[in-house]
Amino acid sequence: MPIVYPHRRFGLPVIFRIDRALFVWYMFGIVLRYLFVDMNSYFATVEQQAQPTLRGRPVGVAPMMTDSTCCIAASYEAKSFGVTTGTGVREARRLCPGIAIVEARPQLYVEYHHRIIEAVESCLHVDCVSSIDEMYGRLMGVERTPERTAAMAFAVKAAIRRIGEALRCSIGIASNAWLAKVASDMVKPDGMTMLLPEQLPEALYRLKLTDLPGIASRMNKRLAARGIQHVHQLCAASEAELSAAWGSKVLGAIWHQQLRGIDLPYRPTKRGTVGHSHVLPPELRNERDAYRVAMRMLHKAAHRMRRLGYHASRLTARVSFLGGGRWKQYAALPQTRDTLTMAATLDTLWRHKPVRPPLKVSVELSELTADRCATLPLHPAQARHEALGDTMDRINERFGRDAIYSAAMLGAAHTAPTRISFTQIPTEDEF
């Protein structure tokens, strides 16, 4: 709606017609830069969507159908009985006698995950998918006004609702991605929260320190030891105090700035790790098969990392031994997405492993850098290896996983089933 501002200047009547959104943008400055989408009770609402009889009922999602396991998700109806992620199934049944416990279906959650990304993408470009139920996009130009951003948030909600009426999300809008995530957590379910700069930091005061992403119980204790027990104390702390609490000047500066709404440069290592682990079945608890399974884990992790758009700078291998004891070794990688480079590094690490009957094997790629921030391969051989990796991925995506694989994992190609977690999203062909 255009607003008419009659204005007299130099004795002449002048009429400015200013679009309200542009006017607000001008008044507030460019303040709202990120829109963060967090799906509410994700696994549980997907189940309610897929099984209409579960809608409106307390639902707990468990990794398997046994009372000794715990809920990995609970619907809002179940949450009102005190059932949350991590509540034991037996305990959940006690708290909420009518609860429907359903077995998790990772493949279904990943399918919906991709459809949700598409729905959000139809309204706003998704710059970062931070977990299976969270993503955010950067707002551009006039989208950054509160009015336009709110309209976009409702469009995102409507697009998600079109996938399935049971699906709900909470949206947070703020001047940096971290605050937008904090905002998305403030009203649940189906919330929409905007943190305007003039509301900061007071708007954060009602939160607990552990509500802030990046402060878990250990950090909470460290802050308490320094007299910081509430968010208002955290906001009042100087950069030096925060650096001392975090034991890092960089982290101190990041916290000091992100609390004030400053848009920090993109942090490419935001995603922690991509990895796989596998408990060996009895017939594979020997040196040769453990090595093959480790190579298989590495291929899977490397493939997933490429799909997510990252390069890795560190490889960690871990083995737990039958009868107790563990081995762990890591090595730096030359910022790479090439499986062969990683396989050679794993091979070198493996030579240092004590020879004992293995029980569990894990491989992890970390210190991840987003592709767009990574240095391009300098050596032609490295570029060729990367191209080979891409080709292998394409073949496997087209003809099924393990249509082509490295000789090192011969015999181990079909071990290690796909599991799901919030931060590791299996690609569709991993099922």
Ligand SMILES: [Mg+2]
């Ligand atoms: Mg969520």
